[in-house]
Amino acid sequence: MKDSEPEPEAGGAVPTAQEIREAWAAEAYSVLVGVARSYHAVITYKELAEEIQSGTGFRTRVRLHHWIGSTLGKVVREAHRRGHPPLTALVVHSDDGMVGNGYKEVLEVAGEPPVEDVLEREQHAADARLACYRHFGAILPPDGGVPALAPKHQAAVERRRERAEKPPQVCVGCFVQLPATGVCDSCG
Numbered sequence: 445m446k447d448s449e450p451e452p453e454a455g456g457a458v459p460t461a462q463e464i465r466e467a468w469a470a471e472a473y474s475v476l477v478g479v480a481r482s483y484h485a486v487i488t489y490k491e492l493a494e495e496i497q498s499g500t501g502f503r504t505r506v507r508l509h510h511w512i513g514s515t516l517g518k519v520v521r522e523a524h525r526r527g528h529p530p531l532t533a534l535v536v537h538s539d540d541g542m543v544g545n546g547y548k549e550v551l552e553v554a555g556e557p558p559v560e561d562v563l564e565r566e567q568h569a570a571d572a573r574l575a576c577y578r579h580f581g582a583i584l585p586p587d588g589g590v591p592a593l594a595p596k597h598q599a600a601v602e603r604r605r606e607r608a609e610k611p612p613q614v615c616v617g618c619f620v621q622l623p624a625t626g627v628c629d630s631c632g
Contacts (some may be wrong), residue, residue: 464502468511469518471499476519476531480580486573486594488538513546524553529579533572541596543569566593 459467475495479487487495489512496515497503504511516532523531530550536543547569548558559565570591576582577589593601612621615628622628 459502464500465511465515465518467500467502468496468515469522471496472515472519473522473531475499476534476576477580479534480531480573480576481582483577483582483584483589484573484592484595485577485582486534486536486541489535489544490538492535513544516546517549520549520553529575530554530572531576533569534576536594536597538596540600541594541598542566566597567591 472492475487475492479485489508493508493512516535520530520532523529532547532550533543542562543565547565550572551558551568559568570593574589574591577584582589592598613626614620615622615631617631618628620628620630
């Protein structure tokens with residue numbers, strides 16, 4: 445088998461590429477339903493890819509971004525067909541905690557207009573995650589829960605907000621912004 449093709453575990457007939465893609469999508473759906481059963485839980489693309497490959501026994505050396513999008517596209521369409529909330533809102537990048545550009549497929553399948561603004565897209569995904577938690581039986585707080593950004597992304601938003609809200613310190617003697625040391629270079 446070539447490096448670019450999925451590899452089945454040892455034993456049995458070699459499935460077709462289509463059969464492997466279908467198996468990956470079914471496994472992804474199952475994994476995401478499990479994630480949705482924990483309030484405010486998310487999973488990274490990398491974690492999901494590993495669970496998909498482990499669960500199906502079909503491994504690939506192909507880089508993640510070359511196959512995960514089509515797998516999640518199948519999940520988007522299947523969730524819509526079943527009348528379930530968009531499970532792919534639970535999948536985020538490990539570096540920034542945001543949903544990927546492929547999230548636009550959730551909107552397309554639902555017949556909603558595209559969302560170009562990143563923060564608006566993240567808020568839409570947060571609302572979709574809450575719908576997933578409610579639908580799939582996560583234990584919610586007494587108030588029914590609130591939409592939330594993925595933890596990593598929420599932390600970045602809070603850091604930016606904190607920097608924006610904190611006015612710079614100014615020297616009381618010469619009214620120049622103080623350096624990080626807090627000691628004025630002019631007045632000492």
